[in-house]
Amino acid sequence: MITIPAPDFDLAKTLDSGQVFHWEKIDKRFLGTIGDLPVFVEQNGNVLKVRDGRPQSLPQAHGEPGALPGIVANYFALDHPLAEVCASFPNDPVLNAARNSCRGLRIIRQPKWECLATFICSSMKQVAHIRQISKALRERFGRRCEIDHHVTYTFPSARRLAESSKAELERCPLGYRAKNLLATARLVSSGKADLEGWSALSDVDLRKKLCELPGVGPKVANCVMLFAYERLRAFPIDVWIERVLTEQYFPRARRLNARQVLEFCDAYFGKYAGYAQQYLFHHARVESKSKGKRTRLTGQVVSSPRLG
């Protein structure tokens, strides 16, 4: 068990903000994997307590002994200058509310293949269902790990999925996404798509490369850029963000021109536009949930008398 200082960080918010989908809350702790390393993570104020899944009697397989703090701090991006990030946001009512409700939310550094594969599975799926798909892929194709009398699974490698079949993947249940996931797994596994090498590309070239992969369009490409390539300016636009943009920033437009919207977002939200996007996304979802709860509790649920 190790302890890591983590000021200006909210573990629960970060793991529940729709950027990563495999962490499971067990009592006060979160169980999951960082790459191939199974860990339990718990936050106590400004400190993270972490237990990893390597047997104590064995030497640590990779990296220097005691490298765990660095692995954890890097994964949760504890080095991101969050104060500077938030200060860079424009001063408008929507973003001010989001900035307030998302305090401590960080955009983490995910493994590239894991992030890419997961977001290929995300299209037209609710967050809860993406979690279910991630879990199914891990349980069926990943490596089983035991830690503290609990079980978790690593995310399967591209090669492992490339060696599977569409029928096997469809049991996860991916639906029409299985074909795309399989095709992309084969490209990555064969080396035709060099995810690590693409780190050196510019934003424009990286986005172009990602969009050539089956099942990857502008939205998924931007998610992968933001969550796995640390391109903090990438601005994924999903249905939630599109709603925020149309209602809050383009209230008079009857239709949004995609090109103009992107130009606006890049200029208006600035250097850390991806962070602004994530805060707007999470804030909108939390608001929606509490609104739903309010109408369920106090709203007049008009149940019209049933006819017949």
Place this chain on the structure above:
DNA sequence: CTCCAGGGATGAT
């Protein structure tokens, strides 16, 4: 039951 979800590929204008 219906509606909707961190969209993309394809074919028609």
Place this chain on the structure above:
DNA sequence: ATCATCCATGGA
């Protein structure tokens, strides 16, 4: 270049 349609599935 922009627009409409289809794609599977399950939670709300």
